[in-house]
C-alpha cells in the first residue's frame with residue numbers, strides 16, 4: 001500500500017481486512033496458513049507525486065491504521081520499500097526481462113492515465129508493475145491479496161518470474177521464483193459517499209478508519225441515497241442505494257431484510273436508515289479507535305515496529321538476492 005496517510009473504509013474493505021484474515025488464518029493442525037509480509041510502497045508514491053515533504057508522517061499515520069486494524073508485527077513484518085535496497089536492485093534486473101510494448105498494454109496504467117488526465121508518463125511510472133514484481137518476488141510471494149485493478153500487475157509478475165526461471169537456473173534450488181497467484185478481495189470497489197466514484201481521499205468522499213462516531217455520522221448525513229426517494233414515505237430501491245450497499249457490508253445479516261423491506265415500503269426513512277448505518281460502521285471502527293489511541297501515545301514503539309520489520313525484510317530480501325546473483329553467475333560462483 002502506498003503511504004497516503006490515514007486510511008479510509010475502502011482501504012479496509014478492499015485490502016486491509018483481507019490481509020488480516022490471511023495473516024490470522026490457521027491450518028487444521030493449528031499452524032499458520034500463510035507467512036505474511038506487508039509493504040509500505042513509498043517509492044511507488046513517486047510515480048504520481050514528486051512531493052515527499054509529508055511522506056514520513058503519512059507512513060506513520062498509515063502504519064498506525066494497519067496496527068489498529070489488526071496487523072500483528074510479530075506475525076507480519078511491516079517495512080518501507082525505500083529502506084530495503086534489494087527492491088531497487090531486483091527491479092533493475094527485472095526491467096531487462098520485459099518489453100516496453102508489454103508495459104504499454106497494461107490496462108491499469110491506461111486507466112490511470114485517463115483518470116488522472118495525464119498528458120505524459122514518466123519512465124518510472126511505466127515500470128511500476130516491474131517494481132511491484134520485485135516487491136512480491138523478493139519475498140517469494142505465492143499469494144497476493146489484491147483488488148481487481150491489480151490483477152494485470154500480478155499477471156506481469158507471473159510473466160517475469162517465468163522468464164527469469166527459464167533464463168536462469170540456480171545450481172541447487174533450480175527455479176528461484178514461484179509464480180504468484182492473485183487472491184481477489186471480496187469488496188474490491190467501495191463507492192464513496194458521493195455515490196459516484198470509488199472511495200478515495202483525493203475525491204473527499206471518504207469515511208476514515210480514525211473517524212469518531214460523531215465524524216462518521218456527520219459524513220453519513222450527506223451521503224447520496226436513491227434519488228427517487230425524496231420524502232420519508234416514498235418507496236426506495238435498496239439495489240441502487242449507496243447507503244444500502246454499506247449496510248450490506250457493515251450491518252448484521254439479520255438486520256438487512258428489515259432494512260430492505262422498510263426502504264421498499266417507505267416505512268424506513270433515509271435519515272433513520274443512515275443513523276443505523278453510521279452506528280454500525282462506528283461499531284466496527286470502535287476497537288480500532290481504541291488501538292489507534294494506544295499506538296498514537298507510543299511513537300517510539302511504532303518506530304521500533306517499523307525498524308524491526310525492516311530488519312526482518314532485509315534478511316529475506318538479501319537471501320533471495322544471493323540466489324538471484326548465483327543463478328545469474330554474478331559475483332562469486334555458488335559453493
Ligand code: AMP
Pocket residue numbers: 001002004009010011013014015146147149187188189190191192198199200
Ligand atoms: P492505494 O492507496 O491506491 O495504493 O490503495 C491501497 C489498496 O487499497 C489497494 O489494494 C486498493 O485496491 C485498495 N483500495 C483503495 N481504495 C479503495 C476503494 N474505494 N474500494 C476498495 N479498495 C480500495
